[in-house]
Amino acid sequence: MSVPTTTLRVNEIFLSLQGETSRAGLLTVFVRLTGCPLRCVWCDTEYAFKGGQSLTQAEILARVHEFGVSRICVTGGEPLAQGACLPLLTALCDAGGDVSLETSGALDIAHVDPRVSRIVDLKAPGSGEVDRNYWPNIAQLTAHDEVKFVLADRADYDWACATIREHRLDERCALLFSPVAGRIDPATLADWIIADRMPVRFQLQLHKQLWDNMRGK
Structure with a gap:
């Protein structure tokens, strides 16, 4: 049975x-x-692919409150x-929340409430989902948003740099480069960024450093 909208x-x-x-580092x-x-x-x-429970908007707002x-992140x-x-x-914003949205970038962000900071994860080739990127989203980006690239190897890095230059993304919003855990040495990625003077923020996933990505953390 489908869940009501x-x-x-x-x-x-x-x-x-x-x-x-x-x-990063802020209570959320x-x-x-x-x-x-x-x-x-x-x-x-992957645990988020299924399971969970059906909640009304009012129930979600009550739990958040x-x-x-x-500060609230919908992910x-x-x-x-x-x-x-x-x-x-929109309801979270109306309730006074400082709201961010973590989205893959495969779906249209145009109708997201403008008060929400949209964190768009552009998929590099190493993800296996590069063909799912919805490129019209780039025209929607503002200084209130951020674009994240999760990179598995040098080919991903070169693709991300080329994408930034082609679309002049650094003129639109903040840019984030993250290494795929276990696939690329973080220091190597940092060295590439420094060598190429890339206008990005290097980031490691703080929650993995603290809790090894435990659920609920």
């Missing part, structure tokens, strides 16, 4: 420190929605795969 399938809601983006409430149409070969949240923290999975994600984002 007035509800969302939620994998987990928890309080932690933001592990990525320009908000995470709303992780269930489901994702992509299958990146290095995905570290219980933590007493205004997945791929949160935009659920149509009811859009009104949820």
Whole structure:
């Protein structure tokens, strides 16, 4: 039986420190929605592909409010795969939240509430999902947003650099380079960025450093 559009399938809601983006290290409430149409070969949240529970928008807002923290991140999975994600984002903003959205970049971001900071994960070739990137999203990006590249090898790095230059992404928003854990030495990626003077923020996933990516962290 399909879940009514007035509800969302939620994998987990928890309080932690933001592990990525320009908000890394800041206390954040995470709303992780269930489901994702992509299958990146290095995905570290496969548990979010299924499971969870159906909650109404009001129930989600109530749970978020219980933590007493205004910074909220809606993530997945791929949160935009659920149509009811859009009104949820608006409701979280209306309730006074400082809201960010972590999205794969495979789905249209044009209708996301403009108060939301959209963290768009452009898929490099090593992900196995580069053909799923929805390129019209680039025209929607503003200084309020960020673009993340998760890189597995030198080919991914070169692709990301070429993409930035082709689309002049550094003129649109902040850019993030992350190494795939276990696939590329973080220091090697850092050296490439320095050598090429790339206008990006190098990042390691803080939550993995602290908790080895434990669920609910």
